[in-house]
Each structure stands twice: as structure tokens, then as C-alpha cells.
Amino acid sequence: MDVISIDPRSDAALESSKARLKYLTDAYRQSPEYRQTVEQVSSTRVAEDREFDRVGASRVNTVPTYRAMAILSSRAYVNLMRTPVSIITRIMQLMAFAFVMSVCYLRVGTDQIGIQNKQGFLYECLAVVFIGLLNAVAMCTCRCHRETNAYCCMLTRESVCVRAVPVERNLFYRERSDGLYSTAAFCVSYMAIEVPFDLLTSLMYSIVTYVVIGLNPIFARFFVYWLVIFLLVFSGESVGLFLCSIFFDIGLANTIAMVFLSLCLLMAGFFRSISTLPLVLRYLNYGLITAPISQVLVINEFYGESGFTCPGSQALPNGQCPYSTGQQVIDALNFNVDTFWYAVGLACALAAFYRLVAFVLLAFKPIPPPL
Numbered sequence: 001m002d003v004i005s006i007d008p009r010s011d012a013a014l015e016s017s018k019a020r021l022k023y024l025t026d027a028y029r030q031s032p033e034y035r036q037t038v039e040q041v042s043s044t045r046v047a048e049d050r051e052f053d054r055v056g057a058s059r060v061n062t063v064p065t066y067r068a069m070a071i072l073s074s075r076a077y078v079n080l081m082r083t084p085v086s087i088i089t090r091i092m093q094l095m096a097f098a099f100v101m102s103v104c105y106l107r108v109g110t111d112q113i114g115i116q117n118k119q120g121f122l123y124e125c126l127a128v129v130f131i132g133l134l135n136a137v138a139m140c141t142c143r144c145h146r147e148t149n150a151y152c153c154m155l156t157r158e159s160v161c162v163r164a165v166p167v168e169r170n171l172f173y174r175e176r177s178d179g180l181y182s183t184a185a186f187c188v189s190y191m192a193i194e195v196p197f198d199l200l201t202s203l204m205y206s207i208v209t210y211v212v213i214g215l216n217p218i219f220a221r222f223f224v225y226w227l228v229i230f231l232l233v234f235s236g237e238s239v240g241l242f243l244c245s246i247f248f249d250i251g252l253a254n255t256i257a258m259v260f261l262s263l264c265l266l267m268a269g270f271f272r273s274i275s276t277l278p279l280v281l282r283y284l285n286y287g288l289i290t291a292p293i294s295q296v297l298v299i300n301e302f303y304g305e306s307g308f309t310c311p312g313s314q315a316l317p318n319g320q321c322p323y324s325t326g327q328q329v330i331d332a333l334n335f336n337v338d339t340f341w342y343a344v345g346l347a348c349a350l351a352a353f354y355r356l357v358a359f360v361l362l363a364f365k366p367i368p369p370p371l
């Protein structure tokens with residue numbers, strides 16, 4: 001062992017032991033025993049690859065879908081409980097955003113500045129869709145090595161380990177290629193963990209912001225607000241899953257998702273009325289969930305409201321208030337109260353459609369080479 005070991009006791013001993021070890025390895029690589037070993041390994045690998053292809057061609061799902069759903073859901077739950085940092089991350093991302101919004105829009109008033117602040121907050125609520133995207137492509141710091149950890153983005157020794165959708169996706173690719181279960185089983189098990197967390201975090205966000213900021217006091221409207229926040233989180237995660245199903249590179253998927261979601265926010269109707277957009281963008285907006293959700297948020301908050309004030313310089317030259325009722329705010333944004341429930345249904349349908357498309361792409365995407 002002393003002959004083939006590195007001696008670090010001094011610089012001279014270290015260099016001497018390295019030179020000795022290099023001489024021994026070079027001599028072994030030139031020996032007949034080494035060449036014979038390489039030939040045996042190569043022939044064995046070819047035979048194993050042929051057997052793998054033969055068996056893989058006849059693979060079938062060995063577990064019924066309903067049984068695979070239960071097993072995968074249980075495994076996902078156990079894995080989640082073993083990584084409390086993932087739980088904390090999913091909860092704190094949205095709660096941190098709620099805290100920032102609450103500080104910025106603390107107890108908005110009923111004057112014209114308060115009305116503008118409420119509109120600004122409702123627009124900022126659309127950014128919750130980015131939180132959903134972060135849930136799908138969540139990151140955690142980990143130590144890894146290029147040669148040993150296939151789940152890490154090998155950038156530095158303390159690298160970034162891709163979690164959530166990327167890890168689950170890569171594991172799904174391997175197990176589906178082995179014929180262990182179907183895509184439907186994976187999708188149901190993924191949603192069994194995701195949806196309860198989305199409901200919980202969106203509820204926590206809704207309670208904090210609704211109470212602290214002082215939104216519409218009608219109790220029933222809180223549940224509409226909660227539904228909207230949940231749909232935004234759910235849709236953002238669907239977009240992340242959708243792009244992770246198309247692109248194997250997580251960085252590229254994340255970049256395209258940011259561009260797409262930013263477009264959704266710009267075309268939501270707060271900066272420019274949807275009816276005044278160019279024809280192509282107007283039709284494109286029918287497929288963006290932020291358009292109906294903007295209408296739902298504004299109508300849910302301002303419909304039936306009155307008594308807005310305009311003290312001092314906030315009044316117009318004729319002494320009237322720019323906005324004295326909630327209906328005037330709704331009309332200024334060119335939203336139609338009569339289509340409120342249609343917008344709610346459209347938002348729900350688009351959220352479900354995004355998830356369906358993501359899972360269909362995942363089902364038909366060819367399995368990439370092993371990592």
C-alpha cells in the first residue's frame with residue numbers, strides 16, 4: 001500500500017510518490033494484462049447493450065395505473081417530508097411576496113391615490129404567476145461533483161441542484177423507459193403533492209394581503225380573490241412544466257418562461273385596453289390567463305363601491321372627483337361587469353388547459369439519453 005499511495009508529509013515526498021505512482025500506472029497500461037482486461041470489458045459491454053435493447057423493446061407497464069398513482073404519490077410525499085427546505089421554499093416564496101406587497105400598499109385609502117394604489121396592487125397580483133414558475137423550477141444550493149451527481153448543474157463545486165420538476169422529470173424519464181408506469185400515473189402523483197401546497201400558500205397569501213391592504217369587505221369576494229391567486233400559482237407551475245417538457249435544458253426553459261409571462265402581464269389590460277391592442281395580439285390574448293384574471297380582480301374589488309373622495313388637489317378643475325364610484329374605475333379599464341362569471345370560467349378553463357398541454361407534451365416527448 002505504501003508503494004501505490006500518495007505521501008503528503010512533505011513537498012518532496014509528495015512529488016516523489018506522484019512520480020512513482022505515474023511510473024507504475026504507465027507500466028501497467030503497456031502490459032498485456034491491461035490490454036486483455038480492456039478487451040474483456042468491451043466485449044461484455046456490447047453483449048449487455050444488446051440484451052438491454054432486446055428487453056427494452058418488449059417492455060410493458062408492469063403496474064396498473066391506479067396502483068402506480070398511489071405508489072408514486074406516497075414516494076413523492078415521503079421525499080418531500082425528507083427535504084424540509086423544499087417545503088419552506090414553496091411556502092416562503094409566496095409569503096415573502098405577500099409581505100412586500102403588504103408593506104408597499106399598507107391600508108390603502110378611499111381617495112384617488114388609494115384607488116390608484118389598489119389598481120397597482122391588483123396588477124402586481126398577476127406577478128404571482130412567476131412564483132408558480134419558481135415552484136416548478138425551484139433551486140436549492142447543494143455540494144456536488146461533476147463525476148458523481150447527475151442532478152446538479154455542474155458550474156462550481158458548490159453548485160446549484162435543480163429540484164422539483166427537473167428532478168421528478170428526469171426520474172420519470174428513466175422509470176418510464178423501464179416500463180414501470182405510464183405518464184398519467186406520474187401526472188396524477190405530481191398534482192397530488194402540488195395542488196394542496198398551491199391551495200395552502202395561495203390561501204395564506206390571500207389572507208395576509210386582503211386584511212392588511214384592506215380590500216373589498218364583502219366576505220364572499222375574498223373567496224373569488226383566493227381562487228384567482230390559486231389559478232395564477234397553478235398556471236405558473238403549468239408553464240414551467242410545459243417548458244420543461246419541451247426543453248431538456250432548464251436554463252433555456254426558464255428564460256422562455258420569463259419572456260412569455262412578461263408578455264402576459266403587459267397585455268393584461270392595465271397598461272392598455274385589450275380592445276385597443278393590434279388584432280393579432282387581441283386574439284392571442286384569448287389564450288393568456290392574465291387577461292380574464294385582470295377583469296375578475298378589478299370587478300371583484302370595485303363593483304358596487306362608492307364614496308371615493310378627492311381632497312385638495314386630487315379633484316378635477318371643476319371640483320369633481322376623477323373616480324367617485326367603483327363602476328367608473330371598471331369603465332376606465334374597459335372591463336365589462338356582465339362578463340364577470342364568463343371571465344372566471346375562462347380563467348379556470350385556461351388553467352386546466354395549460355396543465356393538460358404540459359402533460360400531453362410530456363407523454364409524447366421522446367425520452368432523452370441517460371444523464
